Amino acid sequence: MKKITIVDVARKAGVSKGTVSAVINAKNTVKPETRDHILQIMKELNYRPKGMARNLKNGSQDRAIGIIIKDLNYPFYTAIASGVKEYANSKGYSVVVTSSENDHESEIRFSHMFSAKDIKGAIIAPIVEGNSEIEHLFKLKMINYPFVLLEDVRGIQANVVAIDNQNAIKKAVKYLIDCGHTKIVHFAGPPQSSHTQERIEGFKQAFSESPLILRDDMIVSIGSKFEESFGKTIEYFKNRKKEDYPTAIVCFNDQQALGVIMALKELRIKVPDDISIVGNDDIYYARIYPVPLTTIRAPQHEIGRKAAEILIRNIESNVLLPPEKVVLETELIIRESTRVLNE
Amino acid sequence: MKKITIVDVARKAGVSKGTVSAVINAKNTVKPETRDHILQIMKELNYRPKGMARNLKNGSQDRAIGIIIKDLNYPFYTAIASGVKEYANSKGYSVVVTSSENDHESEIRFSHMFSAKDIKGAIIAPIVEGNSEIEHLFKLKMINYPFVLLEDVRGIQANVVAIDNQNAIKKAVKYLIDCGHTKIVHFAGPPQSSHTQERIEGFKQAFSESPLILRDDMIVSIGSKFEESFGKTIEYFKNRKKEDYPTAIVCFNDQQALGVIMALKELRIKVPDDISIVGNDDIYYARIYPVPLTTIRAPQHEIGRKAAEILIRNIESNVLLPPEKVVLETELIIRESTRVLNE
DNA sequence: TAAGAGTATTAAACCGTTTTAATTTGTGGA
């Protein structure tokens, strides 16, 4: 099954490839009968013009950038992508999004693919766990391919737009302490994620900067997906005496928080009357939840905009620009899932 | 600012383009000093090898398909995309997703872009309103570019995977009638959307197949976005006497339903005690809502899988296949936002 | 010092299209 090219069509139709090209491009210079005949042959041969070759002559007309997120179904990431899109569109770029689904191989594949398909640059939410391979990033650097990371990656100099996860959690804990809470627990995310580590660190730091004393059992691994956190929360409370219940939980992210709240409902523990919950991210659905979630807002839109801005600046520069690093501030959003403790 | 090519690099480095090509491709045949020198020149010139040209010789190595959805932030669409991804990956294809954000121009741009970038085929959620242009779809057909639509489009023969919206709403209404409801209202979506029309039609049909009589004011236009439906719902109830309140609302989709529930909470109207709510789509967040939503489930994952299956079959066929049409069934999911009326 | 074996580099062909300039065909008018 050899590949069909324009030459095959031309030969079979008894015309030159120039003519076939003209009908493909809907030029009006070709006689209707010839046109129909060629169209017919194209169908018979199921001929599909190769995009790559078509663009070679003129250079691709469309300008597009790509983004690699980690989870297509987590609103946090799609909100970032929207921010990217907004800025990119305003500058005349289209954006295509792909999701690694936390698979490192996929990240590598996509980064290759983008450069191969003449996508002008990439915004990458890198999977950083342990010392994951970053050879693909070096490869991008070698070919001067513009990209910006959404998280700092050790060992490579690159553009990055990130938020201060550690400080975010600190804010949450401090707020709870200010509200009079002392039995505060952190429900941590997936162990291998760098975010999990940063947030745990922030939690610890908040304690060390307060009169409270941190105990090991105040940090418990719950996962980030809804189903998982739901299950583990049920388990957590079932294995524990009432008097040992925390009065406040700082969650890894909003999705987890939603799972926790759901579990508490099942357990007939009231939020925020019995337990206060703080989320993290401020995804869209946190706001429209019947118990609007107190959370640490990561400026998702802004992250996307900023990343896109840096990326496009790099794409359009004809000299190599030095890497930029920007850290965006988070903000505590107080809603209805937390309460002040009075005693 | 003329384009930098491999020739410029070669000339400046005083080598042949073959050598430059070798360093770009990390071949080990080139002497380290030469390599470093060339790398240096590449940086100075900010040379970026053109992906298109690179792939021309061998044919692109990566196989990818694309999907054009309408709203990157609506879980309904990302769930479909996940279904696509799952099947596509199992067949060795990557998937890239783009969103038209309900803009017809974007849809056109993306469909061109996909074929131009050697994305092997596309799944398109087409914007069909009034008689929108479908020339871009004809263009795809002309070049035998494989694609499948997620909604039927008048005037073109193509693969389509869709759900029966009309019947979906009918199921919802019938269920409510079975529950004893008679004051049932439909909160319709954006007027220009084809889904809105189909669902209104289903609503009407359910009435005509029942003893109930349809009045004009039983269909009210509320929009589909959360903020909009929230606002319009408040307005709707403020302008209406208590005794004229419906006892059940059939919503356009889940996002709208969430807005409605939020508004009802604000108005201190209880769901489902005072009013039953039925959503539509069964997005992820409908399930984890504290008032789990009764809704009509569209098999999002299945839609994606099926579309991907048809698409890939077409991509891999060396003869032109006849268009396939498949309509997937919806399912009523009864949760806690509706109740049986007893009187 | 020449031969032989690697190692590094190059020149030229090639990928599949579009475009341009040249050529052929067709048409109507003198």
Place this chain on the structure above:
DNA sequence: TCCACAAATTAAAACGGTTTAATACTCTTA
């Protein structure tokens, strides 16, 4: 019937890389 002009078609160059086969260097070693 021939010419001029327009319409349709073609041949060849171009796009920017990769690959292959041939060539030019370097070392060893006899």
